[in-house]
Amino acid sequence: MEEIVGTARIVATYLKDKNFTGKAYLIGSKGLGNELSAAGIDFFGLGPDPVQTDNLPEVFDAKFEKDVSAVVVGFDLHISYPKLLKAATFLSNPKCLFVATNTDEVFPAACDNTVPGTGTLVAAVETCSQRKAQIIGKPSTLMFSALAKEHNIDPKRAIMIGDRAKSDILFGKNVGMTTLLVYTGVNSKEDVEMWQTSLDPSDKLLIPDYTLDSLGDLLPLLENLTK
Amino acid sequence: MEEIVGTARIVATYLKDKNFTGKAYLIGSKGLGNELSAAGIDFFGLGPDPVQTDNLPEVFDAKFEKDVSAVVVGFDLHISYPKLLKAATFLSNPKCLFVATNTDEVFPAACDNTVPGTGTLVAAVETCSQRKAQIIGKPSTLMFSALAKEHNIDPKRAIMIGDRAKSDILFGKNVGMTTLLVYTGVNSKEDVEMWQTSLDPSDKLLIPDYTLDSLGDLLPLLENLTK
Structure with a gap:
């Protein structure tokens, strides 16, 4: 599998290149979490984070740890309002990095349904944070820079x-x-x-x-x- | 309360004006649901609709009723991946109407957190459906048309x-x-x-x-x- 490199690994590489030492908040999958762990990046957020009450002020004013230096957005089946609230709040700190794996609106059709992709979650977080994510995957050139460095690839x-x-x-x-x-x-x-x-x-x-x-x-x- | 008119009511008025007779799918709150009910509009979707499994194909291929003529998006604490999947799938039918109450990115700060607004959910549904919603609230003029007609208001x-x-x-x-x-x-x-x-x-x-x-x-x- 040496020849297959996913955006998850490049996210980890990108954060390491930025000398990232803080804690990251992850909206994403286990696979992305595994790559962050493998790179020694401290993160939280994996898995379900459902709304616990219909009482709006209780949801809006929720207390949570705010010492977060990066928000990473990938594909997350468990996307929820509390996750969006946390991401928007962390990103209100302009020093907090904002990284996303890709902006694909939907997955290629494999069934009768239209299947929302990572780009759908990125659009949501970009809207509530009023910031633009640094995209790691195509068409961003970050992926290529990492690969070209490692494998000495001449694009021409x-x-x-x-x-x-x-x-x-x-x-x-x-x-x-x-x-x-x-x-x-x-x-x-x-x-x-x-x-x-x-x-x-x-x-x-x-x-x-x-x-x-x-x-x-x-x-x-x-x-x-x-x- | 005669003088306070919310976007929820105008959504219902808008659908009635379009001679809407089908079934609507609602990403929204109970209040919006109540206005749709009051206008005699048949809808479903209120409340939690969580992911039931981590098995992607099972989520992606989920079977659900597809006889839907409008997707209505308002503020919904229970936003979830299955809701996005359903909205995107219904909207793949170009005849399905796509209506949203407003595009506010966040709610005005009442606490330390940055609180995602309806616009965040609208951006997500617009991205996965690759369509633009008809916005009912400000700055859209639909709201004014409905009010001006009812109360004979001269904008000048x-x-x-x-x-x-x-x-x-x-x-x-x-x-x-x-x-x-x-x-x-x-x-x-x-x-x-x-x-x-x-x-x-x-x-x-x-x-x-x-x-x-x-x-x-x-x-x-x-x-x-x-x-």
């Missing part, structure tokens, strides 16, 4: 392959890689055509260098190359 | 007094009222000075016609007028 000789232009392709462009969009996931040929004719400059950033219907279509091309 | 002869420029003052300007900002709440004199020198046109819309340190300062002015 690398290709970024992905199925979500707003994260994958934008990320590839942000770090100077060649980009390839495959149409087996989030974005379609119609999306690319729309961006190509769009007058919005931010849409232009989503246009990949190359496109393929599926990743499998890459094989015959590679075979031709090596003949 | 009315003044909007408020302490939050992004909702109160913008609302007053949107409907053509004279506006007065008091400095006893959300916004300060420094904010107004900042908007006056700002190059962002959206900041200009926040500048009130008049300002007062407090509403009490209005009294001597009125006394002078009536002398």
Whole structure:
């Protein structure tokens, strides 16, 4: 698994790089918690934190430890009002770091439901804190900096392959890689055509260098190359 | 109480005006539910709806009734992941209405904590549904239309007094009222000075016609007028 690096690990790396020594508040999953623990980062917040009463003042005035130097937001099934209240309160201290793993609005459809992603929780915390999170995952370049340092990667000789232009392709462009969009996931040929004719400059950033219907279509091309 | 009209009632009026006959899904409080009931609107969703398992596929693939024609978002202490999943799924039907009471990021400080407001929940649902809610409260003019119709109000002869420029003052300007900002709440004199020198046109819309340190300062002015 040496070759698979998740945003959870980069969150830990990012905090270590910032010489983080305080306590972090985590809205996130066990996996993210494990990476923080492995990096020796002190945190709390994992698991359910439900509302205990319908009495608003009691919820609003809740007392809790406020000695928190970072709020980390990842995917959390147990998102709750007390968690939002705590995150907003910690982030009212401008010295408190605000880090999020990614901004994906939804997970790729695997079922009939529309499945909210981490970006939904990030939007909630950004709104109540009136701050913007430092995003660790794509399209942020932080992930690449960490990897490039460790593995000596030259972006000019690398290709970024992905199925979500707003994260994958934008990320590839942000770090100077060649980009390839495959149409087996989030974005379609119609999306690319729309961006190509769009007058919005931010849409232009989503246009990949190359496109393929599926990743499998890459094989015959590679075979031709090596003949 | 005839003279106090809340956004909850206007949400009900709005749905009735749209000849709404289906079922609504409510992320909101009992008060909002009561107004929907009073208007004869069929809804569900009130109260806790916690995650029952840590098994992601089980949560993501949950089966629930999908015959929903409107999602209404107000303030809900019991916000949870299953509620977001349901709202996002209902809203994937473009015919499903999407209504929210207001977009206030936080409640005015009454304690040491930063208290997330309805806008935080609206941002979450807007993100996972990738849609924008129809806002019923200020600065939307819907509220005024309903009131003006019922009470025959001429905006040119009315003044909007408020302490939050992004909702109160913008609302007053949107409907053509004279506006007065008091400095006893959300916004300060420094904010107004900042908007006056700002190059962002959206900041200009926040500048009130008049300002007062407090509403009490209005009294001597009125006394002078009536002398």
